[in-house]
Amino acid sequence: MSMQAIILAAGMGKRLKELTSNATKCMVEVNGVTMIEKTLGHLEKLGLKRIVFVIGYEGQKLKSYVESLNIKTPLEFIDNDVYYKTNNIYSLYLAKEKLVEDDTLLLESDLVYEEAVIRKLVDHPYSSLTLVDKFESWMDGTCVTLDEDDNITAFLSKREFDFSKTDEYYKTVNLYKFSKEFSQKHYVPFLEAYCKALGTNEYYEQVLKVITFLDDPQIKAVKLNGEKWYEIDDVQDLDIAETLFATKEERLKRMQSRYGGYWRYPKLLDFCYLVNPYFPCRKLVDEMKSNFETLLTEYPSGMSVNSLIAAKDFGLHKDQMVVGNGASELIKSLMEQLPGKIGVVKPTFEEYPNRKNAEDVIVFLPSNEDYSYSAEDLMNYYADKDIKTLLLINPDNPSGNYIPKKDVLLLAAWAEEREICLIVDESFVDFADEADSSLLEQAVLTQYPHLFVMKSISKSYGVPGIRLGILAGDNKEMIAKLKKDVSIWNINSFGEFYLQIYEKYAKDYKAAMDKFRQERRAFVNALAEVRGLRVIPSQANYLLCELTNGESATKLAEDLLDEDNILIKDLSTKKGFEGRNYIRIAIRDEKDNEKLVAALKKKLN
Numbered sequence: 001m002s003m004q005a006i007i008l009a010a011g012m013g014k015r016l017k018e019l020t021s022n023a024t025k026c027m028v029e030v031n032g033v034t035m036i037e038k039t040l041g042h043l044e045k046l047g048l049k050r051i052v053f054v055i056g057y058e059g060q061k062l063k064s065y066v067e068s069l070n071i072k073t074p075l076e077f078i079d080n081d082v083y084y085k086t087n088n089i090y091s092l093y094l095a096k097e098k099l100v101e102d103d104t105l106l107l108e109s110d111l112v113y114e115e116a117v118i119r120k121l122v123d124h125p126y127s128s129l130t131l132v133d134k135f136e137s138w139m140d141g142t143c144v145t146l147d148e149d150d151n152i153t154a155f156l157s158k159r160e161f162d163f164s165k166t167d168e169y170y171k172t173v174n175l176y177k178f179s180k181e182f183s184q185k186h187y188v189p190f191l192e193a194y195c196k197a198l199g200t201n202e203y204y205e206q207v208l209k210v211i212t213f214l215d216d217p218q219i220k221a222v223k224l225n226g227e228k229w230y231e232i233d234d235v236q237d238l239d240i241a242e243t244l245f246a247t248k249e250e251r252l253k254r255m256q257s258r259y260g261g262y263w264r265y266p267k268l269l270d271f272c273y274l275v276n277p278y279f280p281c282r283k284l285v286d287e288m289k290s291n292f293e294t295l296l297t298e299y300p301s302g303m304s305v306n307s308l309i310a311a312k313d314f315g316l317h318k319d320q321m322v323v324g325n326g327a328s329e330l331i332k333s334l335m336e337q338l339p340g341k342i343g344v345v346k347p348t349f350e351e352y353p354n355r356k357n358a359e360d361v362i363v364f365l366p367s368n369e370d371y372s373y374s375a376e377d378l379m380n381y382y383a384d385k386d387i388k389t390l391l392l393i394n395p396d397n398p399s400g401n402y403i404p405k406k407d408v409l410l411l412a413a414w415a416e417e418r419e420i421c422l423i424v425d426e427s428f429v430d431f432a433d434e435a436d437s438s439l440l441e442q443a444v445l446t447q448y449p450h451l452f453v454m455k456s457i458s459k460s461y462g463v464p465g466i467r468l469g470i471l472a473g474d475n476k477e478m479i480a481k482l483k484k485d486v487s488i489w490n491i492n493s494f495g496e497f498y499l500q501i502y503e504k505y506a507k508d509y510k511a512a513m514d515k516f517r518q519e520r521r522a523f524v525n526a527l528a529e530v531r532g533l534r535v536i537p538s539q540a541n542y543l544l545c546e547l548t549n550g551e552s553a554t555k556l557a558e559d560l561l562d563e564d565n566i567l568i569k570d571l572s573t574k575k576g577f578e579g580r581n582y583i584r585i586a587i588r589d590e591k592d593n594e595k596l597v598a599a600l601k602k603k604l605n
Contacts, residue, residue: 009109010056010083015234026109054091056083090200108174113229127179132170155209248562276462277589278512295493327456327469340388347576371399375407398584400538427456428540553581
């Protein structure tokens with residue numbers, strides 16, 4: 001092939017700190033393989049005429065390392081002795097004589113990507129190309145805009161970037177294909193003129209920006225379409241890249257251990273974490289946006305005010321209410337205050353029992369394959385058990401088991417008679433079909449002073465990012481103790497503002513719930529058509545499903561993530577499911593649910 005590659009590898013990679021203290025950036029390992037070794041592995045398959053490195057920082061170390069890899073393609077090296085005071089435009093300037101001799105693949109060395117990415121450039125019939133991908137929030141650096149024929153209409157530097165127009169932007173992947181003619185007639189002449197006029201502490205994309213002003217710039221863009229790549233500038237980038245390029249077994253483990261933050265993986269469909277697909281409504285979001293600058297730059301109120309606001313929303317008194325930075329903060333605080341043994345149904349949400357010593361957790365395990373149980377089952381089981389606290393998550397997670405309100409009140413009366421503290425976590429109760437299902441009522445709390453009601457605002461209200469939870473009870477001494485236990489500014493201004501404005505959108509919330517219940521019924525019916533999948537009835541925004549055809553839950557979760565970019569919850573290692581193949585599937589909107597059903601049918605039918 002009469003084509004060469006030029007790799008720019010002179011930079012210091014300061015943001016990777018100790019990882020580049022005595023090695024170049026491209027020698028950093030991603031899952032045990034250096035970035036440059038992975039790149040050279042891709043290039044070796046292309047049969048290139050040569051590979052030219054422009055080296056600088058720790059250049060001799062990089063040269064020795066590359067030569068040790070036994071690359072068959074001829075290697076050449078150019079030294080940038082002033083790498084510490086120049087930028088990549090000068091590195092490319094040093095390689096200009098090479099640039100005009102052949103068609104060229106121009107690469108930056110701090111990228112990790114699959115082979116299909118470089119093939120996108122090489123196999124495309126157009127001779128000079130900029131490889132681009134649709135802009136996502138994790139991306140940084142030069143962007144372009146394109147016309148309908150993929151001609152580059154503008155190169156945008158960081159100074160010109162407009163966050164209100166990101167839907168129009170494509171990020172340069174920093175992989176290019178230049179024809180010999182393009183380099184001779186356009187790029188190198190402009191490169192020389194630019195360096196002479198504006199100096200060497202610039203980026204080579206600036207030259208491309210100038211060229212796009214020509215009537216016939218002779219360079220177009222080619223778009224990626226789901227091919228994997230990542231640019232590594234710091235340790236957070238490295239962490240993301242190691243997840244993206246892990247084996248499918250390791251990738252699932254890594255994704256599950258993140259506990260969220262999946263907006264860093266914008267193409268991922270998250271059927272693992274549990275929110276409301278139909279709320280908040282657009283107007284509520286717009287109201288929060290309109291106050292963004294104020295909320296960002298102003299302190300929130302303290303606990304006293306926020307307790308008042310939350311109590312107002314739920315029709316309670318502020319001395320019955322404590323607001324948390326998510327329900328998880330309140331769970332931790334409450335469990336530390338409650339002595340003695342606790343009764344817990346398993347399988348369940350483990351945050352509560354994890355806060356107690358194992359010997360203090362008395363487990364009730366339903367004896368049926370649906371993991372269903374009633375208030376009567378709990379009262380019978382715990383009647384002779386020495387417990388001081390009983391936990392009920394209603395609907396339960398992950399089973400979706402729901403106990404009607406009248407029966408929960410019977411359980412509250414039973415606990416009150418025995419002076420047992422009853423914690424009812426109703427984070428998912430608004431998804432239930434039963435109207436008026438919540439215990440967050442003045443009369444209920446007053447009647448049962450041993451009752452505490454926990455509610456995550458993240459789940460049914462669809463705002464996990466602002467971290468809100470509430471705990472209510474008529475034991476005012478305990479509520480006051482919990483308020484002192486958490487920080488005075490434990491929620492931020494965005495959370496406070498959400499609580500402040502929510503009441504205006506109560507009708508929208510009800511409508512969203514009605515729409516959700518319709519979608520849940522449709523989703524259950526669609527999943528019933530998947531062979532080997534038994535769907536267990538649920539009153540929550542997730543479905544517990546058993547694999548009945550011998551399929552491994554772990555393998556199914558791995559395959560969905562690897563092949564379809566869909567994340568589900570593998571329950572095979574969760575307490576209560578030992579040795580059994582169950583999965584939990586969140587309920588999203590109709591479009592996303594259809595994608596999951598199609599993927600499941602492809603794998604199971």
